[in-house]
Amino acid sequence: MTREDHMEIVKVLNNNVVLATDSDGSQVILTGRGLGFQKSAGQRVDPAKIVEVFTPSTREEYVTLRDFLVNISPEYIGVARMIVDAAQAEWQTTFQQALIVALADHLVFAVKRAETGTVTPHPLKGEVSHLFPNEYQMARRSIAMAREVGRLPLSDEDAVAITLHFVNAIAFATNDLSQTFAMTEVLSQVFEVLESAYGREFPTDDINSARFVTHLRYFFSRAASGQQLAEQPRVQRVGP
Secondary structure (H helix, E strand, O other): OOHHHHOEEEEEEEOOEEEEEOOOOOEEEEEOOOOOOOOOOOOEOOHHHOOEEEOOOOHHHHHHHHHHHOOOOHHHHHHHHHHHHHHHHHHOOOOOOHHHHHHHHHHHHHHHHHHHOOOOOOOOHHHHHHHOHHHHHHHHHHHHHHHHOOOOOOOOOHHHHHHHHHHHHHHHHOOOOHHHHHHHHHHHHHHHHHHHHHOOOOOOOOHHHHHHHHHHHHHHHHHHHOOOOOOOOOOOOOOO
16 A cells, blocks of 8 residues: 555645545645546545656745646646656755646646747856756656656756756755855945946846856856866957
């Protein structure tokens, strides 16, 4: 008998999402195609239909998950779970379940962009692919899996956003956030110096600032590890 075999429905949220009790009596949110169809409180959950089990720890987390899951197809959750499983196996780690939610949410909007022809090149593709090569390759594999298994028409441009999801998830999984916080503080001070020197504000949310920040993060990472660039930049001669 598995954990799912002992689950009992507490409330049907829609045809694909139910609130249930776990084997130890704790409440969980389950998602799966047809999981709540013609079901009512007190009935057993069909374990074969369960795509994902979410265990909210607070009332606020329950409300957030509930509102998200009732408005998303369980197929997106399934593809996100497949991607997370592959990434965990690749890096021999365990990610927080929030990564599944973040990836599923990204997949929904990525498919909409692809279907409406509104995909645009990501401005940080070059920087991100060089700064996080392993995560970027995993993101490309994720897109291939989503296309082949989930039949989702994702664009190659989605690799950048998925890469950044992995980067954040790895930081939380390893509890290695101190350098990130320190880097954030230094970046804030850099912009203060620039604004003081040039006498104007530099919006941190535009493309130019994003590129600048990415280059600084790359520099900070190399400085912290004591690594230098393998190749020196070429100086182009101008004139005779």
